[in-house]
Structures are given as structure tokens and as C-alpha cells.
Amino acid sequence: MSVPGTGAAVAAAGGVAGAPGAAGAAPPPGPLLLGVRHHGPGSARAVLAALDAHRPAVLLVEGPPEADAVVGLAAHKEMRPPVALLAHAADDPGRAAFWPLAGFSPEWVAVRWALEHGVPVRFFDLPAARTLALGDEGGEEKEEGPAGELRLDPLRVLAETAGHDDPERWWEDVVEHRGVPPAGPAGARPADPYAPFTALADAMTALREAHEGASGTPAGASSEGGAGRRRDAVREAHMRLRLREACGRFGDDRVAVVCGAWHVPALAAGATAAADRRLLKGLPKVRTEITWVPWTNERLARRSGYGAGITSPGWYGHLFDAPDRPVERWMAEAARLLREEGRTGASPSSPPSVSSVSPAHVIEAVRLADALAALRGRPLPGLAETLDAVRAVLCEGSDMPLALVHDRLVVGDALGTVPPDAPAVPLQRDLARLQRSLRLRPEARERELDLDLREENAAARSRLLHRLRLLGVDWGEPVHGRAGGTGTFRETWRLRWRPELSVRIAEAGVWGTTVAAAAGARAEALARDAASLAETTELAERCLLAGLGEALPAVMRALADRAALDTDVGHLARALPALVRSVRYGDVRGTDAAALREVAEGIAERVCVGLPPACAGLGAAAAAEMRGHVDAAHRAVVLLAGEDLLTRWWSVLRSLAGRDRAPAVPGLLRGRCVRLLLDDGRLSGEEAAGLMGPALSPGAPPTDAAGWIEGFLADGGMLLVHDERLLALVDDWLTGMSGEAFTAVLPLLRRTFAAYEPGVRRTVGELVRRGTRAPGGAAAARETVPGFGEGPDPERAGAVLPTLRLLLGERAEEGAARGGAEGEEVTAR
Known part of the structure; x- marks a missing residue:
């Protein structure tokens, strides 16, 4: 909808504001209403010029009045924007609101000007106590800044009225690029510092008249938009009451107001104080606390979800700071x-x-x-x-x-800073102390941190990051799959500080006044509320990683109770790996994992007892799930490294590998057990071939046989490359299958062989093409395939020794002294 004349008026005012000269124009009568665009550097320059010319006795700024108590910190030498006012409910820190400010925000520039000139600053928007309560009652999104919840975009309407389809570009042309000539002197002042605000107020007045119906709801707005307009009406009523108070005390012409341009017509309206008080009567409120927190350029950007944000805060900051x-x-x-x-x-x-x-x-x-x-x-x-x-x-x-x-x-990747004496919960102060002592500075840019846990400072950093994760403060995220991931003496973390973590810290303050105490209390609460054995075991591991020895007994009691009551083998198998990792690597972190070993061994014994009956008679989906449990339990038992337990586990795998009669174990699990035993040296190649033969016999169901192959070859096809008997058995099975049966098992086989490395697939195909039953069999075919032979090649194996010396140092030198047999040993391994 076009509003005649408004776009041209603002453009003309922008041109006037950009002309250098002396600020000699008379201010408009009454309080000086400076309507701005939030986070607009052009607006910020215009505000500075108007304040220098007007010299008010008091400054009213759009923002929560609770911030009056902390506004003086804006002049602190350690305060560096971007920052934000953070208000949260005292009894529920998760109910929070932010008011972000950049160095080029008009509100920030006005506050700094007032503090430098000894002018009192008052925030005059609706109190945060009301804002938070209204947000909860109305079911609306939490307030995130001074721009309000208006669904209409005034800037877009003005740009369209002026004939532009891009509001950002239009605003740049008429305002942002009009403050200083391209090569003009720094500090140039406009001829009429008030003209831009007068023109913008006229444009907003016309815009509001065109878009608001008789009821005060924007024309054509949804009920959601109507709720946003109602919130604006309440806010503006409070603003008018505070403005009247200031004018009564200091005089109309001695008051300056900095607020969003949309609100200026409402502040100049003739509403009575009684009507405004009626609008505010009965509004709910909550007890709130307020402070300053660091903010980031990324969160100022509109893409981060901040409604009054801008797409290019780094660019706008440059425009504001560049003198010419x-x-x-x-x-x-x-x-x-x-x-x-x-x-x-x-x-x-x-x-x-x-x-x-x-x-x-x-x-x-x-x-x-x-x-x-x-x-x-x-x-x-x-x-x-x-x-x-x-x-x-x-x-x-x-x-x-x-x-x-x-x-x-x-x-931009700027991260603001806040003085250490800013109000904060005790937990925040303890975290700041730890960040300083550990030299772990928060940064807005994502970075990776490698920690060697054998070093004291690195171990302390690791404990801090793990404790914060227990508290829901995900400053750092472990990077798994890298060299030395979690569970060894080396860790890699991906760090990035986000402003909303300040709210998480405030929420976590209910658990304690220090990071260690809060994390311990949180761990005990999580142990009581854990819904499964796997959650409890994971929590025990996290307690060890975080060095929470005081919380571990309570977690262990919960773990022992759940382990004693849980009879599901799948649950026990899923819980075992986390326990065993903690037992295996606890000493690296200087923690005592003796109690965990006892529980882990007890769970492993119960898995050995319950696994055989649990594997019988399973369908395809259940067998696939159980295979994952078997793999997890196998890795855990091997890491636990108890000889008696290992012997018993291997016995269980042997019994499962041979159960092909009712109640039969699915082929997928039988093949998997054979492969695990073969890899551990508990089965010879002949024994593995002896078990494969019946599984792939013509009498075996094709889908069961394909499952056996999938379980046996899941970790790669090198066995087929190096063992001609196994390859011949698979080849005979496939070539002897009927067309209908082959079609049925083809998806399973494709899934199995698709997981192999391309080189392995190519070699297996070459061996099959040359013929596993030709004279000499696969061995003869293998000799023609580059890179494969009957035995180890000492010369080729010896080529790795220089690299091993670099990696292993003295140990490699000692190994090299043992002679030429070293190459054969390396190849065999």
C-alpha cells in the first residue's frame, strides 16, 4: 500500500542531513522525539548531531526501565559492544529477553553521549517484568529487542512508496550514505540536524494512519498481528507516562527521546494519562533481574532470527566508524x-x-x-x-x-565484552574466573581445540567443558572420529560462544554457585530421573570425564539399581560400552573407576547368560538390531580384558555360530559370530570355511544365507581377497542359485558389497572373473592382480620402516635392529 509523499520526504530529509555546515536550526517545539532505525549507523550519526545541537537535560531511551540500575556500566572502559541487556525472571531464568546494542546502534550512541556529558539516562519502555509476564500469558514469542512484534515492515512500505523494490538499498541511499561526503572531513555536521527526524515522523504518521483501522489493528492483519499491535499499544502507553513525568520535572524542551521511528506518532498523540493508566491496569508481572551480556555480530544479523536485526552488521559498523x-x-x-x-x-x-x-x-x-x-x-x-x-x-x-x-x-565475528563487576549470578562469576585461569577465552568464531589430557591445564579445560555440557551450556562440542577422540589421552573440541549461553548459565545457577558444584548436583538429579540403563551408564561416563568424583557414588547407586532390575539383553548390551570405556580410560584422567569395573563385569556376565536365548527365533529387523548389540558387547568385553570373562564370551559366540537348528539363530547373527571369532584368532580359516559351507548349502533358505554373508563380511571384503576357500564358497553359492532366489537376495548382497572400498570390490571382481575354480584357483588368479601375492614381500614391507621410525622414535630404531625379519613381521601384522 502506497503512502503518498512519505518516501520522497524521507529522501529529501536524508539529503539535508548529509549537507555539511553549522548546526544552527531551531529544534521543534516540545520534547525532542528522535525516531530511529534500530542498528542504523545513519540514524546513529543523526542522533549524535541532534543531541550535540539540542543539549537536553535528560535522555529517554527505548528499553526496559530496570536497566536504569546498570546503564552506568555503558561508560566502563571494559565495555565493548556488541552487547545486550539481558532480563530474566528471578525464579525461572529460562524466561528471558534480550535488548541487543551494537556500537553503531542509535540507542547505544545516545547513551554514551549522555554519560559523557553528565546527562541522566532513563529507559522508558514497558518494564521487563511486564514484558516477560505478557509473553507467557499471551503465548507469543519472547521479546527479543526494542523493535517490538509489529508484523508490518515500515521500511519496506516507505521504500516501495519511493519506487524502490529493495528496502535495504533505499535506506542506504537516503540515510546511511548521507552522513559524510565520500572524501569529506570527519566530524562534519548537518545544516539542520532535526530535519531527518521531522521527515521520518511525518512519514510514520501517514503510514500508521493508512495501515491502522478504527480499532487500532493494522488493516488486513491476522489475529497474530493484532496481538502484536496490542502489545505496541501497551508499550506506547507506558512510554507516554514516563515521558510526561520527565517533562514535568525537566521541562518539555529539555527532554530528548530516542526510540523506534514507528512509535514517534504515538508519543506525540493526545492520549490522556488516565487512558494510558487504564491500558496498563492489571497487567501481570514477574520478579526480574537484569544485567549486560556479550553479544555477537552474527546474532545481530537478521538470519539469526533477531527481528530488528540487519543483514550486514559488519558493513554497517564500518560505515559508522570510517571517518572518510x-x-x-x-x-x-x-x-x-x-x-x-x-x-x-x-x-x-x-x-x-x-x-x-x-x-x-x-x-x-x-x-x-x-x-x-x-x-x-x-x-x-x-x-x-x-x-x-x-x-x-x-x-x-x-x-x-x-x-x-x-x-x-x-x-563479522565480533564478540562484545562486559566488565567483570556487571551484575551476574554466582555461577557466571565462577565460570569467568575459570576462563581466565585456564586461558580459555570465549570467541564468536568457531574454532577447534586439541587437548592432551596428560597436561594439567588441558585436563582442567576438558573437565570444565564436560561440566558445562552436563549443565546444558554447550560452549564446546566434542569432535568424534578425530585422532584421539573422547576416551583416550587426547580430545578435540569445537568451541563457539553464543549469546544465548548466558541464559543457560543463569538457568544452571539453580544447581549451585560454582561450575563443579552445579554440575555435580545436576548429575545426581539426572541419575534419579534417567529413564533407561543406557542413560545412566552414559551419565556415569560423563561424570568421569567431568571429574565429578563427589557425584559418582549417587550415580553408581542408580546404575547398580537399574542394572539389577533390567533383564533386557539389548539394554544391557547398549549400556556396557560406556561403562567399559570409563573403566578402560579412567586412569588417563586421574579418576578412580574401580566401582565401575565391578558393575561392568556384572553386566557383562548377565549379557553372556542372556544372549543365547535372546538371539533365537528373531525376525530380520530384530536380528539386525541384535547384531548391533552383539558388536557393542564384543568391543566392550575385549576392552574389559578379563581372561575368564573373555573365555566365557568366546564360548557364547561359538554356541551362537553353530545354532542353525530350531530354535535357530538367524544367519545374520551366526555369520557375525563366526567373523568375530575369526578376527580374534579363536577360529582357524578351515573352521570358518566349515561353518560357511552348511550356511550356504543348497538346502539353506537364500535369505538366511545372504544374512550369513552380510554378518560375516560386514567389516570388509579383504577376507575374500586373501582366502580362496571362502571366496570359492561364496561364488559356488551364488552361481548355483536359481534366478528367483537370486532376485530375492540381491538387495542384501548389494548392501553388503556396497560398503567395501572400491579397490576391494575391484579386486574381488577380478578374482571371480579369472575363475575361482580354474587351474590354480583364486591363488593363480591373485598372482596376476597387482598388489596381492601368496606371502609377504619383505622388500615392500621394509619400505614402511622410515615412516615408522619417525612415528615411534626409539622403539622403531630398536625394532629395525632385529634384522630383515622385521619386514615380514610388519606385513603379517
């Missing part, structure tokens, strides 16, 4: 970033070269950006023109290095 020549400075920074990261060509694999992005590239990119702006009729190159020039000149047309520029410069 913003495009030239931006291009130089982009070139520096690309040189540092080695992104010098169209391909990220190109060799890094510091001189690849040269000053000549920067000059050419600036010229291209200026040319694009002129072609598109823009006063200065905007973000679109700048990025187009960066892509074409600095990145040679590639989007991959451009993505780096976008992440680091357009959005």
Missing part, C-alpha cells in the same frame, strides 16, 4: 583478509601468495564500485556494488573467497 573514504577503506580491509587467508585465486586449492591481491587490485576494485554506483544511480557504492567489485577483481569471479569476505567483514 569508506569504500576505499573497505576494499583495503578485504584485500588484507584475502592475503592473510591465502584465498588468492578462483580455486581455494591455489597456492597462497601474499602479493596476489595487490594495491593495484584495490584501486581497480574501488573504480569498479564507483562505476557501478553511477550506473545504478546511487550516491555512493553500497554493499551490493562493493561486493560485486570484490568478486570481480579481488576474487577473480569466484564465490568461495567472497563467502569469506561476507562472513568476516559483511557480517
Whole structure:
């Protein structure tokens, strides 16, 4: 819907604001209402100019009045934006709201100006105590900032009215690029510092009149939009009451207000104080606490879900901070970033070269950006023109290095800081102390941290990160599958600090005043509430990793109770690996795992007793699930390394491997047990072939035989490459099968062989093609396949010795001294 004249008025006001000169214009009558765009650097510059010209006696800023108690910290030398006001319910920290502020936010700039000039600052929005309570009662999303919940986008409507289809580009043209001429002097002031706010107020007045019905609900809005408008009406009633109080105390012309431009017409409206009090009467409230917390540029961006966010906080911060020549400075920074990261060509694999992005590239990119702006009729190159020039000149047309520029410069990875004396729950203070002592600084950018747990500082870092995870504060995430993952003397973590973790810390404060005490109390509560044996065993492992020795007895009691009552073999098998890992690697972390060993051995004994009957008569899906339990139990028992237990386990596997009569064990499980015994040296090749023969005989059901093959060969096909008898048995089974039976088992076989490495599949196919039953059999065929022979090749095996010496040091040197037999031994292993 167009609002005639509004877009042109704002554009004209932007042009006036951009003209350098003395600030001599008279302010409008009454309190100075400075309507702004949240997180707009152009608005921030205009606010500074207006405040310098007006010199008010008091400043009212959109925000929760509870923040009056902590606003003085904004002038602290250790306060660095982006930061946010965090308010949460005292008895339920999870009910929280943020009011983020960047260094270029008009509200932040106004607050800093007032504190520097000794002007009292008052926040005059609806109290956080009411905001949090209203959000719960109405079932709406939690308030996330001063922009409110208005579904209408005023900026888009104004841009469309002015004939632009891109509101961000329109705002840049009429406001953001009008503050300082491209090469003008820093600190230039507009001829009329109030003109932009007068024009914007007129535009918002017309916009609200056009979009609001008689009831005050935006025309065509849904009920959800109506709820958002009702919230705005309540907020604006409170703002008017606080504004009247300030005017009564300091005088109308001595009060300055900084708020969202949408609210300015409501503040200037003629509503009575009695009507405003009626709107506020009976509103619910909760007891709240408020403080400052660090924020990030990524969370300021609209893509992070913050409704009043902007797509390019890094770019806007640059526009606000650059004293002159913003495009030239931006291009130089982009070139520096690309040189540092080695992104010098169209391909990220190109060799890094510091001189690849040269000053000549920067000059050419600036010229291209200026040319694009002129072609598109823009006063200065905007973000679109700048990025187009960066892509074409600095990145040679590639989007991959451009993505780096976008992440680091357009959005940015800034993380604000808050003074240590800011109000905080005791748990937050303890965490800050630990971060300082362990030299583990929070960062907004994701990074990996490698820890050698044999070092005291690394072990302490690991304990801290594991304790925080128990508390639901996922600052770090373990990276599994890397060298030394969890359970060894080496750990790798992926760290990234997110602002919402401050809420998680506040929530976790109910468990204790220190990280260790809170994590211990949380672990005991989780043990009481665990729904399964597997959860309890995992919790025991996490307690060991976190070094929570005081909580471990309570967890062990819960574990022992659940293990004694649980008779499901699957549950017991799933619980066993976590216990055994803790037993096996507890000493590396300096923890006592003796109690865990006793419980683990007891569970392993019960698995040995209950596994044979549990495996009989299973269907295909149940057999596949049980195979996972058998694998998990096998790995756990081998790690537990008790000779008597191992002997008993192998006996159980042997009994399962041969049970092909009623009550029969499915072929998948029989084949799996044969493979486990063969890998452990408990079966010879002849015995394995003897068990495979009946399983693949013509009388065996094809699907059962295919399951046997799947279980036996699940870990790879090298057995088929090196054992011609097994390959011949599989080949005979397949070639002797009817067409109908082959079609039935083909999906199972494809699933099995598809998991092999390409080289293994190729070699097996070559061996079969040459014929397993030809003269000489597979052995003769193997001789023609490169890389395979009948016995070890000492010369080829010896080629690995130099690498082994580098990896193993003295041990490799001692091994090499034992002579040429070393190569054969390495090959055999």
C-alpha cells in the first residue's frame, strides 16, 4: 500500500542531513522525539548531531526501565559492544529477553553521549517484568529487542512508496550514505540536524494512519498481528507516562527521546494519562533481574532470527566508524583478509601468495564500485556494488573467497565484552574466573581445540567443558572420529560462544554457585530421573570425564539399581560400552573407576547368560538390531580384558555360530559370530570355511544365507581377497542359485558389497572373473592382480620402516635392529 509523499520526504530529509555546515536550526517545539532505525549507523550519526545541537537535560531511551540500575556500566572502559541487556525472571531464568546494542546502534550512541556529558539516562519502555509476564500469558514469542512484534515492515512500505523494490538499498541511499561526503572531513555536521527526524515522523504518521483501522489493528492483519499491535499499544502507553513525568520535572524542551521511528506518532498523540493508566491496569508481572551480556555480530544479523536485526552488521559498523573514504577503506580491509587467508585465486586449492591481491587490485576494485554506483544511480557504492567489485577483481569471479569476505567483514565475528563487576549470578562469576585461569577465552568464531589430557591445564579445560555440557551450556562440542577422540589421552573440541549461553548459565545457577558444584548436583538429579540403563551408564561416563568424583557414588547407586532390575539383553548390551570405556580410560584422567569395573563385569556376565536365548527365533529387523548389540558387547568385553570373562564370551559366540537348528539363530547373527571369532584368532580359516559351507548349502533358505554373508563380511571384503576357500564358497553359492532366489537376495548382497572400498570390490571382481575354480584357483588368479601375492614381500614391507621410525622414535630404531625379519613381521601384522 502506497503512502503518498512519505518516501520522497524521507529522501529529501536524508539529503539535508548529509549537507555539511553549522548546526544552527531551531529544534521543534516540545520534547525532542528522535525516531530511529534500530542498528542504523545513519540514524546513529543523526542522533549524535541532534543531541550535540539540542543539549537536553535528560535522555529517554527505548528499553526496559530496570536497566536504569546498570546503564552506568555503558561508560566502563571494559565495555565493548556488541552487547545486550539481558532480563530474566528471578525464579525461572529460562524466561528471558534480550535488548541487543551494537556500537553503531542509535540507542547505544545516545547513551554514551549522555554519560559523557553528565546527562541522566532513563529507559522508558514497558518494564521487563511486564514484558516477560505478557509473553507467557499471551503465548507469543519472547521479546527479543526494542523493535517490538509489529508484523508490518515500515521500511519496506516507505521504500516501495519511493519506487524502490529493495528496502535495504533505499535506506542506504537516503540515510546511511548521507552522513559524510565520500572524501569529506570527519566530524562534519548537518545544516539542520532535526530535519531527518521531522521527515521520518511525518512519514510514520501517514503510514500508521493508512495501515491502522478504527480499532487500532493494522488493516488486513491476522489475529497474530493484532496481538502484536496490542502489545505496541501497551508499550506506547507506558512510554507516554514516563515521558510526561520527565517533562514535568525537566521541562518539555529539555527532554530528548530516542526510540523506534514507528512509535514517534504515538508519543506525540493526545492520549490522556488516565487512558494510558487504564491500558496498563492489571497487567501481570514477574520478579526480574537484569544485567549486560556479550553479544555477537552474527546474532545481530537478521538470519539469526533477531527481528530488528540487519543483514550486514559488519558493513554497517564500518560505515559508522570510517571517518572518510569508506569504500576505499573497505576494499583495503578485504584485500588484507584475502592475503592473510591465502584465498588468492578462483580455486581455494591455489597456492597462497601474499602479493596476489595487490594495491593495484584495490584501486581497480574501488573504480569498479564507483562505476557501478553511477550506473545504478546511487550516491555512493553500497554493499551490493562493493561486493560485486570484490568478486570481480579481488576474487577473480569466484564465490568461495567472497563467502569469506561476507562472513568476516559483511557480517563479522565480533564478540562484545562486559566488565567483570556487571551484575551476574554466582555461577557466571565462577565460570569467568575459570576462563581466565585456564586461558580459555570465549570467541564468536568457531574454532577447534586439541587437548592432551596428560597436561594439567588441558585436563582442567576438558573437565570444565564436560561440566558445562552436563549443565546444558554447550560452549564446546566434542569432535568424534578425530585422532584421539573422547576416551583416550587426547580430545578435540569445537568451541563457539553464543549469546544465548548466558541464559543457560543463569538457568544452571539453580544447581549451585560454582561450575563443579552445579554440575555435580545436576548429575545426581539426572541419575534419579534417567529413564533407561543406557542413560545412566552414559551419565556415569560423563561424570568421569567431568571429574565429578563427589557425584559418582549417587550415580553408581542408580546404575547398580537399574542394572539389577533390567533383564533386557539389548539394554544391557547398549549400556556396557560406556561403562567399559570409563573403566578402560579412567586412569588417563586421574579418576578412580574401580566401582565401575565391578558393575561392568556384572553386566557383562548377565549379557553372556542372556544372549543365547535372546538371539533365537528373531525376525530380520530384530536380528539386525541384535547384531548391533552383539558388536557393542564384543568391543566392550575385549576392552574389559578379563581372561575368564573373555573365555566365557568366546564360548557364547561359538554356541551362537553353530545354532542353525530350531530354535535357530538367524544367519545374520551366526555369520557375525563366526567373523568375530575369526578376527580374534579363536577360529582357524578351515573352521570358518566349515561353518560357511552348511550356511550356504543348497538346502539353506537364500535369505538366511545372504544374512550369513552380510554378518560375516560386514567389516570388509579383504577376507575374500586373501582366502580362496571362502571366496570359492561364496561364488559356488551364488552361481548355483536359481534366478528367483537370486532376485530375492540381491538387495542384501548389494548392501553388503556396497560398503567395501572400491579397490576391494575391484579386486574381488577380478578374482571371480579369472575363475575361482580354474587351474590354480583364486591363488593363480591373485598372482596376476597387482598388489596381492601368496606371502609377504619383505622388500615392500621394509619400505614402511622410515615412516615408522619417525612415528615411534626409539622403539622403531630398536625394532629395525632385529634384522630383515622385521619386514615380514610388519606385513603379517
